[in-house]
Every structure is written in C-alpha cells, then in structure tokens.
Amino acid sequence: MATKNEFGVEQKVKPSKKVLQDDSIYAQFDTDGDGVITDEEMKQAEEIMRLEQEKVRFENEDKKEDQIRAMAWFALWGMLLYPAVILITSILGQETAAQLISNIAPTYFVAIAGLVAAFFGAQAYTKNKDKAADKK
Numbered sequence: 308m309a310t311k312n313e314f315g316v317e318q319k320v321k322p323s324k325k326v327l328q329d330d331s332i333y334a335q336f337d338t339d340g341d342g343v344i345t346d347e348e349m350k351q352a353e354e355i356m357r358l359e360q361e362k363v364r365f366e367n368e369d370k371k372e373d374q375i376r377a378m379a380w381f382a383l384w385g386m387l388l389y390p391a392v393i394l395i396t397s398i399l400g401q402e403t404a405a406q407l408i409s410n411i412a413p414t415y416f417v418a419i420a421g422l423v424a425a426f427f428g429a430q431a432y433t434k435n436k437d438k439a440a441d442k443k
C-alpha cells in the first residue's frame with residue numbers, strides 16, 4: 308500500500324491491523340472466531356501442539372516396548388520348546404535332525420540368554436532413568 312503525502316512523496320502506509328492471508332493455516336488458532344488471534348490463543352495452540360507431540364512420543368514408546376516384550380517371550384518359548392523339538396525329531400526317527408539340533412543348542416542357548424539378559428538389563432536401566440528423571 309502506498310500513498311502520496313502533502314509533498315507528493317510516495318509513502319508506504321502500514322495497515323493499522325495485522326491481517327492473516329486468506330486461507331491461512333494459522334486461522335485455526337482463532338478459537339473463539341472473532342477474527343483476532345490473541346497472545347492467549349497463540350499460547351493455547353502451542354500448548355495443544357506440545358501435548359499432541361508428547362502423546363505421539365508416548366504411543367511410539369509403548370509400541371516399542373510391546374515389540375520388545377513379544378520378542379523376549381518368543382525367545383523364552385523357543386528356549387523352553389527346544390528340548391521338546393529334539394525329543395520330537397528323535398521320536399519321529401529323524402536322528403540326523405535331532406543330532407543337528409542338539410549340535411546347535413549351545414550356540415542357540417547362549418544367544419537367547421544374551422538376548423533375554425539384554426532385555427531385562429534395558430528394563431532395569433530405563434526404570435532407573437525414569438526414577439532419576441522423577442527426582443529432578
């Protein structure tokens with residue numbers, strides 16, 4: 308916007324009010340719909356966005372924990388069923404298979420034990436970390 312003053316010099320005139328462009332994505336912050344976005348409404352919008360982010364973060368954390376828990380259970384069940392599988396193959400007369408599975412067993416058990424230990428270790432660690440965070 309430009310107008311000429313009494314000396315004929317063009318001057319830019321500031322609009323007295325700040326106006327949002329048409330279809331502005333920030334128009335939604337005007338919660339009471341009076342066309343004015345107050346500092347209060349701005350703060351509210353910020354707070355809402357912060358809470359939503361927090362919620363997404365918690366949900367992701369929750370999913371991750373479920374996944375790890377399922378994996379730990381799967382590993383434990385594998386450990387429990389391992390001897391049964393050896394027995395079954397033996398009963399079915401698959402002596403070679405039974406022998407092969409038995410040969411793998413030491414490696415398998417050590418690996419699974421490591422996995423489960425890591426799981427419990429991580430659990431204990433995060434629990435301690437949460438406690439320390441609460442104390443702050």
Ligand SMILES: [Ca+2]
Pocket residue numbers: 337338339340341342343344345348
């Ligand atoms: Ca408003």
